[in-house]
Amino acid sequence: MAGSMRIVVAKPGLDGHDRGAKVVARALRDAGHEVIYTGLRRTPAQIVATVRDEDARFLGLSSLSGAHGHLFPTICQLLRDEGLDDVVVFGGGIIPDADRPALHEAGMRAIFGPGTTTETISDFVAEASSRDDAGVGADGGWIWEA
Amino acid sequence: MDDGVPSDRLKAAQGGSRRDLARLLTEVEDGRVAASELLGSSRSQGRSIAITGPPGVGKSCFIDHFLRAHAERGEAIALLAVDPSSALSGGALLGDRIRLSSPDDASVAERIYVRSIATRRSSGSIPSVLGDLVQVLHGCGWPLVVIETVGAGQSEVRCAAVADRIVLMEGPARGDAVQAEKAGLLELADLVLVNKADLDGAERHAAELRDSLALDGPDPPEVLLMSAHTGVGLDEALEALRDLPARSGSERARARERLANAAEARLVRHEDYEDILARIGNGTLAPEDAVEVIWRGG
Numbered sequence A: 001m002a003g004s005m006r007i008v009v010a011k012p013g014l015d016g017h018d019r020g021a022k023v024v025a026r027a028l029r030d031a032g033h034e035v036i037y038t039g040l041r042r043t044p045a046q047i048v049a050t051v052r053d054e055d056a057r058f059l060g061l062s063s064l065s066g067a068h069g070h071l072f073p074t075i076c077q078l079l080r081d082e083g084l085d086d087v088v089v090f091g092g093g094i095i096p097d098a099d100r101p102a103l104h105e106a107g108m109r110a111i112f113g114p115g116t117t118t119e120t121i122s123d124f125v126a127e128a129s130s131r132d133d134a135g136v137g138a139d140g141g142w143i144w145e146a
Numbered sequence B: 001m002d003d004g005v006p007s008d009r010l011k012a013a014q015g016g017s018r019r020d021l022a023r024l025l026t027e028v029e030d031g032r033v034a035a036s037e038l039l040g041s042s043r044s045q046g047r048s049i050a051i052t053g054p055p056g057v058g059k060s061c062f063i064d065h066f067l068r069a070h071a072e073r074g075e076a077i078a079l080l081a082v083d084p085s086s087a088l089s090g091g092a093l094l095g096d097r098i099r100l101s102s103p104d105d106a107s108v109a110e111r112i113y114v115r116s117i118a119t120r121r122s123s124g125s126i127p128s129v130l131g132d133l134v135q136v137l138h139g140c141g142w143p144l145v146v147i148e149t150v151g152a153g154q155s156e157v158r159c160a161a162v163a164d165r166i167v168l169m170e171g172p173a174r175g176d177a178v179q180a181e182k183a184g185l186l187e188l189a190d191l192v193l194v195n196k197a198d199l200d201g202a203e204r205h206a207a208e209l210r211d212s213l214a215l216d217g218p219d220p221p222e223v224l225l226m227s228a229h230t231g232v233g234l235d236e237a238l239e240a241l242r243d244l245p246a247r248s249g250s251e252r253a254r255a256r257e258r259l260a261n262a263a264e265a266r267l268v269r270h271e272d273y274e275d276i277l278a279r280i281g282n283g284t285l286a287p288e289d290a291v292e293v294i295w296r297g298g
Helices: A019-030 A044-054 A068-081 A097-105 A118-129 B006-014 B018-029 B035-039 B059-072 B126-139 B154-161 B177-182 B202-216 B234-242 B248-269 B273-281 B287-295
Strands: A006-010 A034-037 A058-063 A088-093 A110-112 B047-053 B077-083 B092-094 B112-118 B144-150 B165-170 B191-194 B222-225
Touching: A006 A019, A006 A044, A019 A034, A019 A058, A019 A088, A019 A118, A019 B092, A034 B112, A044 A058, A044 A068, A044 B018, A044 B112, A058 A068, A058 A118, A068 A088, A068 A097, A088 A118, A097 A110, A110 A118, B006 B018, B006 B035, B018 B035, B018 B112, B018 B126, B035 B126, B047 B059, B047 B154, B059 B077, B059 B112, B059 B144, B059 B234, B077 B092, B077 B126, B092 B112, B112 B126, B126 B144, B126 B154, B126 B248, B144 B154, B154 B248, B165 B202, B191 B202, B191 B234, B202 B222, B222 B234, B248 B273, B248 B287, B273 B287
Parallel strands: A006 A034, A006 A058, A034 B092, A058 A088, A088 A110, B047 B144, B047 B165, B077 B112, B077 B144, B165 B191, B191 B222
Antiparallel strands: none
16 A cells, blocks of 8 residues: 555653544544554653554654653654664654754654644655655654645 | 565564564565465464454453463463554554553563554455464464454454454443344354443343354353453453363354455455456446356456
């Protein structure tokens, strides 16, 4: 199935707000992808193990608790440690603009805030899946521009 | 994302690399390699159990207990959790992991492998793909494989028939036993579990199922009441799964489903499949004649 990706959508840390993650999961399904939703309050190690066992090509992280600055880069590092360098990581939630450069630096290719349309996220997945420099371990620092 | 040939990946997966196991299963799922090509004639011994039943009866919750119980004894156990793809978009939302805590528990996670499987568009081929996935898991050091599938619809029933044993899970307020009968699953079941025994109506439903099964033949499956929530009857249910014997009636029903599936897989894979469908659709070919053409390999 060309264009259909396996995507893990995960909620790391102590954060019970999953409306956004569920909307994104459903939108990606409707765009033809196979989406594995982890449920709430997963640790970085648990999320990375799920990505590995499910052979997911993409990982979407949602955080509305303010802990993204710690959790997201930790997950990116664990993915590289596991040899999952080709996994594309994106994030969403309440992420202040000032925090974004550090997350991009950590290997995340897109951060989507409130107001992002589901089409934009689908477009990102389509673009990232056609590139070979979008993985969390890739050099070059490609960042999605809507 | 491809790096390496399947045989190297198989060796790595057999050596314990879960990343390579996961990628190998993707290759099999995508139809890029078949289990027989990978493993040759050296089939590993293993067992597979399908757990099926209507949506919401508690399959995932029970399976979580099953995975944990096995892993705590030091035995490896794998789960293939099958969910339907959307007929509209071809995508799928695979949410079985929400109810599973054992794969995330560091003390047992090493011995539990969970893989979510979407039925994809070609529903006719998913059972044969599942059979291959089970073989590959057996060949990579996972002797026990659980298949979780919603027991509604023909392709899901056939997914269950891939396994050596079939456990049907039911719950209270499921209507009378005729509902269970309709799905065609009762005759396939080697064991019936009625979950949510803590709720009203579970006992009555179990009694109805027993009555209905007694009419079917001399070797009815056992019906056990349990609650994955409170733990009532849970140990007995888990124990029953450890060495579950096959019923003679279910063996035959399972063989029938497997045969039908093999036939359908051959049909769906035929090079003129789309053309044949079009011709049946516009009335220039009768379905019976089409079957003749496909069977003769024409």
